[in-house]
Amino acid sequence: MTKRAVFEASHPGVFFLDERDPDGLAAFLRERGWLASDEAVRRLSKPGEGNMNLTLRVETSQRTLIAKQARPWVEKYDHIPAPPERAVVEGRFYELMAQYPALRDRMPRLLGFAPEARLLLLEDLGSGTDYTGLYIGEPLSEADLDALVEMLASLHRAFAGLQDDGLFTNRAMRELNHLHIFEVPLDASNGLNLDAITPGLSEVAAELRQDAALVAAVEGLGRVYLRDGGSLLHGDFFPGSWLRTADGPRIIDPEFCFLGAPEFDVGVLVAHLRLADQPSAIIDRALTGYAERIGTRHDDASRTLVMQFAGVEMMRRLIGVAQLPLTADLARKQTWLQQAREMLSSAASHPRSSVGGI
Numbered sequence: 001m002t003k004r005a006v007f008e009a010s011h012p013g014v015f016f017l018d019e020r021d022p023d024g025l026a027a028f029l030r031e032r033g034w035l036a037s038d039e040a041v042r043r044l045s046k047p048g049e050g051n052m053n054l055t056l057r058v059e060t061s062q063r064t065l066i067a068k069q070a071r072p073w074v075e076k077y078d079h080i081p082a083p084p085e086r087a088v089v090e091g092r093f094y095e096l097m098a099q100y101p102a103l104r105d106r107m108p109r110l111l112g113f114a115p116e117a118r119l120l121l122l123e124d125l126g127s128g129t130d131y132t133g134l135y136i137g138e139p140l141s142e143a144d145l146d147a148l149v150e151m152l153a154s155l156h157r158a159f160a161g162l163q164d165d166g167l168f169t170n171r172a173m174r175e176l177n178h179l180h181i182f183e184v185p186l187d188a189s190n191g192l193n194l195d196a197i198t199p200g201l202s203e204v205a206a207e208l209r210q211d212a213a214l215v216a217a218v219e220g221l222g223r224v225y226l227r228d229g230g231s232l233l234h235g236d237f238f239p240g241s242w243l244r245t246a247d248g249p250r251i252i253d254p255e256f257c258f259l260g261a262p263e264f265d266v267g268v269l270v271a272h273l274r275l276a277d278q279p280s281a282i283i284d285r286a287l288t289g290y291a292e293r294i295g296t297r298h299d300d301a302s303r304t305l306v307m308q309f310a311g312v313e314m315m316r317r318l319i320g321v322a323q324l325p326l327t328a329d330l331a332r333k334q335t336w337l338q339q340a341r342e343m344l345s346s347a348a349s350h351p352r353s354s355v356g357g358i
């Protein structure tokens with residue numbers, strides 16, 4: 001059965017976003033008043049390669065838009081189930097950001113949301129690419145880095161202590177992410193053929209799995225990740241969620257957002273700066289800049305937790321499902337994994353979050 005047939009069989013009457021059906025999307029948008037009566041949908045195309053959702057650029061006779069639908073699976077890996085409610089969380093996230101111009105202006109505007117179809121209509125930020133070119137040597141300017149750090153600190157600071165109705169616990173998405181960050185990479189029976197990615201990588205992964213202290217540290221960090229916290233996080237703050245525009249970087253794809261430990265977001269940022277071979281001065285600039293902007297004192301426990309989360313993120317991107325467009329050979333990946341191991345080795349028996357004091 002096709003994806004569409006599977007979806008329509010289990011969700012009768014619910015709109016299915018399809019790149020080959022512009023007329024169907026036009027009717028759906030017009031029914032909700034999101035398309036003018038004289039506005040035609042001329043073309044649908046994929047603006048980039050996404051993982052979680054189907055995202056299409058909608059070219060009409062008057063403008064361009066972005067339509068994004070969450071299916072009950074991961075779009076890139078459709079054998080992996082995923083909670084479609086993530087679209088509801090993302091829609092609420094954008095609505096919340098609209099209250100804060102400094103954050104709103106760093107993200108696409110939400111133009112429409114159909115919760116029953118798990119579909120969002122978003123501002124099109126243009127034809128710029130994401131920042132995954134960093135992994136193959138594209139530069140990251142200090143100005144862009146500072147803008148990204150400012151956005152992250154503003155998010156954590158603005159919504160610290162947010163009174164939530166439970167939506168931003170985002171439990172189902174957090175459990176999915178927990179599985180792929182903290183469990184699958186160290187599961188010997190995960191079915192991943194790492195040697196097909198980089199010959200010899202399976203043996204390196206097997207050595208990591210035999211390190212009892214490492215496994216225990218990752219399990220402990222997983223418990224911290226699942227623990228509810230007091231800051232609103234983006235939840236997937238890596239170069240694939242950053243867009244290059246003429247006005248500087250913009251942030252997309254907050255479907256993994258949750259109220260938790262801010263060190264997780266910062267750790268993910270650090271991990272990807274390392275995997276993009278950014279100089280240590282850039283990483284130090286990010287950490288120092290975040291600490292200054294968040295407005296709290298330096299805290300060794302918090303910084304340690306950041307580096308532990310960075311280590312586990314590096315590990316899962318190298319020996320887990322969510323691979324990156326890396327051109328590194330086995331020796332380079334071994335070096336990164338050794339760095340990750342050293343970062344994780346600082347894990348205490350009970351890692352904790354000390355909100356914000358990087």
